[in-house]
Structure formats: structure tokens, C-alpha cells
Amino acid sequence: MELNTKEVLKKKILDAQEMVRDYEMYAKNVEDVEVSDLFRNFAEESGFQARKLQDMLKKLDKK
Numbered sequence: 001m002e003l004n005t006k007e008v009l010k011k012k013i014l015d016a017q018e019m020v021r022d023y024e025m026y027a028k029n030v031e032d033v034e035v036s037d038l039f040r041n042f043a044e045e046s047g048f049q050a051r052k053l054q055d056m057l058k059k060l061d062k063k
Contacts (some may be wrong), residue, residue, distance in 0.1 A: 009057045016050035019043075 003011065023043035027036045 005061060006057060009053055009060070013050055013053045013057065016046050016053060019046040020050065 020043045023039045027039035028044065030036050030039065034050060
């Protein structure tokens with residue numbers, strides 16, 4: 001099954017959002033402060049990726 005561009009974007013948005021949730025949960029549950037900070041940074045980066053993917057999907061929807 002081949003996905004079109006919009007379907008791929010939607011899937012990757014969901015993947016990135018899930019990564020945000022996962023990293024935030026890991027950041028709260030690990031005892032090591034350095035690892036916790038690393039996970040918080042990863043959550044932020046994943047959120048940035050999700051936002052850029054959403055922007056691209058909106059741009060394609062306007063066409």
C-alpha cells in the first residue's frame with residue numbers, strides 16, 4: 001500500500017506527537033537529572049518537528 005503525500009504527513013505528525021508524549025513521560029519518570037533534561041529537550045524538538053509538519057500539511061491543503 002502506497003501512501004500519498006498528505007497521508008505520509010498526517011502519519012508523521014502523529015508519530016512526532018507521540019514522541020513528544022513519550023519523552024515528556026520519560027523526563028518525569030527518570031531519576032537522573034541530566035537524562036531528564038535530555039528527554040525534555042527531545043520532547044521540545046519533536047514538538048517543533050510536529051509543528052513544521054502541520055504547517056506543511058496546511059500549505060498543501062490550500063492548493
